Every structure is written in C-alpha cells, then in structure tokens.
Amino acid sequence: MALMKILTYPDKFLKTTTKPVENIDGEIKKIINDMSETMYAAPGAGLAATQVGIDKRIIVYDGFPGEEKQTLKVMINPIILESSGTQLSENEGCLSVLDYTADVKRASHVLVEALDRDGNPLKFEAEGYLAIVLQHEIDHLNGILFIDRISSLKRQLYKKRIKKKQNNNG
Ligand code: NI
DSSP: OOOOOOOOTTOGGGGOOOBOOOOOOHHHHHHHHHHHHHHHHTTOSEEEGGGGTOOBOEEEEESSTTSSSOOEEEEEEEEEEEEESOEEEEEEEETTEEEEEEEEEEOSEEEEEEEOTTSOEEEEEEEHHHHHHHHHHHHHHTTOOGGGGSOHHHHHHHHHHHHHHHHHTO
C-alpha cells in the first residue's frame, strides 16, 4: 500500500467528472487500498478518487469516524437515486479545501446505490451525518466541492484568501 498525494483547491483536476468503473480488477483494488490508507493517514472521514487524481467513480469513507475501530466503507459507481428534506451541515470541511470550513445546506435523507469492493450491489437510505458524507463524496466524483455550495460572497472571500496565500509563497 502507498499513500497518495491529495490534490487541493484550486487544482483543476478537482473539477473532473469521473468515469464509471467497468471492471473491478487488481488495479481498482489497489486504488481502493491506497485511498483507504490515505484517508486514515490524513485523517479524513471520507475520500473520493478525484481528490487523488484518479478519474474513476470510487469513494471510501468510515462509517463511524472518531471511534477506535475502523469501519471502512467502499462505494464504486455510487449514485444518489433520491434526496429529500434539508439539514445544515455545520462547519463542513474537506481535505482538498485547506484551512476553511463553512455551513452547507444538504439534503437530510438520501437513497444511494453503488457496488461494494467485491462488485455486490448496495442500495440503502442514509440520514444525518452519513447523508452529509455521502453527498460530499459523491459531489467530488462530479467535480463539485463544498465551496461550490456556499454563497458566492463567501466563496469569493475564500478564493481571495487562497490567491493571497499563493502570492505570498512566491
Ligand atoms: Ni472533500
């Protein structure tokens, strides 16, 4: 296993709409192992392939973040079939958006469908925190960051801050 480099905003690859996995072969399994290791090392609650420069629809997340026991979840080609209700995701953050969190309006319930790491179909309803994680990670596979879901004023302020930081670093 190997740690992968996590891309950060404004890296253009983060805007990629990733391609479906057609065959869960050894290469895909290695990507999943490396992504999982990278997520736990970061540490993060979830990681999408887009964030490590891979053009595939794969996400990993931990079902019970913060607990000692790791509960790794893998989703291949996930889609949100239905979403309903609203909830405020407070101080949402992302490994690809440095030094920033914001409140994001999210659906309170989602019905998701995917394949697990062995290619078995998954279909379940999620609510609360898990619904937020799934929306955030599946957004990544469509080239969307949480800062795309906040007010344009807040987003502009963040972009300015990042530009200033880059200029200061030469
Ligand atoms: Ni993220």
